Amino acid sequence: MYGMPGPHVIRGSVSLPEAELLWRFSRSSGPGGQHVNTSDSKVELSFDLAKTEALPEVWKQRALERLAGRLVDGVVTVRSSEHRSQWRNRESAAVRLAALLAEATAPPPKPRKATRIPRGINERRLREKKQRSETKRGRSAQGWS
DSSP: OOSOSSOEEEETTEEEOGGGEEEEEEEOOOOOOTTHHHHOEEEEEEEETTTOSSSOHHHHHHHHHHTTTTOBTTEEEEEEOSSSSHHHHHHHHHHHHHHHHHHHHSOOOOOOOOOOOOHHHHHHHHHHHHHHHHHHHHTSSTTOO
16 A cells, blocks of 8 residues: 555646655544444545646646635645545545646636627517516406496
8 A cells, every 4th residue: 555556637647746745644533432433544635736846837826826715835635534444535535636636727717708689589578578467467357347
């Protein structure tokens, strides 16, 4: 269990270098009982986003902006404790970190191009609205005296 299999690809040919990942292991919190806390494991994976050289500068700035609320001194941390196996928690944390960084470094969406509603559609909407209004007005008991 020395290294994770394969690189942790963010997008394209950019991946997280194993040397820049900091792993911490501990027992998961939870209810006590026989064999419970001894078999569950928690994994914390930290990545120093501010000092990394693995990401292109544009991606790094974009990620620092978007993850500003999650960063502590430029370091992003991901925790995983959903599996009993430490190995599976390691895999889960690595996948979660790669997905988080892929989302944070994604290019911004293209701005919406403003379009006008065609006149025919607007006229049809108003015509149907007026027709519905007449139908409802015809249901009132005003002329029934």
